[in-house]
Ligand SMILES: [Zn+2]
């Protein structure tokens with residue numbers, strides 16, 4: 001290791017959505033933001049009063065999908081008892097976990113990720129995780145096929161109360177909605193603009209950069225080395241077909257994105273066998289995060305090319321990905337007021353600390 005890098009104080013523009021930016025200010029004495037409360041993890045396997053535990057199936061709506069289809073279930077998808085959207089009753093001006101305001105109809109379902117009540121994602125077997133994402137893929141396809149008015153099916157997971165989870169049992173959610181969420185819409189729009197200028201996918205460019213980038217910044221006067229940027233400095237985890245990278249301009253200090261190495265816009269087009277590698281990369285990434293910021297609350301959500309006709313021509317410019325956003329600090333008034341996120345830890349340091357975790 002070389003000496004600690006000089007403090008950074010710079011505004012970084014999100015390369016995918018240039019209207020978003022983050023102030024990276026690592027100077028000593030920068031007041032750290034207030035920390036989110038860490039959640040004491042409920043590690044019990046079985047809780048008699050929990051509606052999502054095995055044996056309590058009668059306490060949820062009937063299964064829409066289960067894996068396996070016969071015998072004791074490992075994964076179940078059921079209707080959400082308290083939907084933010086229902087296809088029977090249009091509602092307006094709703095806010096849900098990801099701060100989107102949506103209007104209208106849709107479907108809201110719960111994916112019970114695992115029969116064990118308090119298991120963490122990194123503790124699930126790679127085989128189980130692969131099956132989980134295969135089942136989600138199947139269900140998303142069914143939802144899109146069932147109603148052509150639906151523009152997007154969003155998969156997301158909330159872990160911990162600040163991240164919006166109301167039931168402790170490990171679960172994620174599917175929301176089929178008539179609009180494309182705004183943050184995804186921005187990515188679709190800007191990545192298309194990038195493609196029209198550069199004839200390549202901005203996500204593919206970022207992956208190439210994360211895998212090969214190397215630079216040395218010299219002092220203009222003295223010629224001394226001011227900063228040396230290492231190869232693969234944004235890389236967190238690499239599988240055969242997927243990669244986990246720390247975005248260069250991320251909103252959250254420990255935000256990590258997982259993307260297919262080969263260009264693919266639509267998650268639903270990802271072959272079943274590739275999801276095994278996705279699961280392995282997800283498990284290892286979550287294990288690294290758990291080691292460094294264990295107990296932190298987090299959200300993850302899947303961004304994929306929407307199925308609706310309005311987005312058919314985004315296949316070459318968009319690249320599906322899973323965004324993992326741990327909540328380790330509470331946004332300050334400055335951040336909320338300016339829309340400029342502040343990071344007192346540089347993305348380069350965060351990636352290095354995640355890479356340094358020894359996994360077996
Ligand atoms: Zn439970």
Ligand SMILES: [Zn+2]
Nearest residue numbers: 201204263319
């Ligand atoms: Zn791409």
Ligand SMILES: [Zn+2]
Nearest residue numbers: 187303321323
């Ligand atoms: Zn995204």
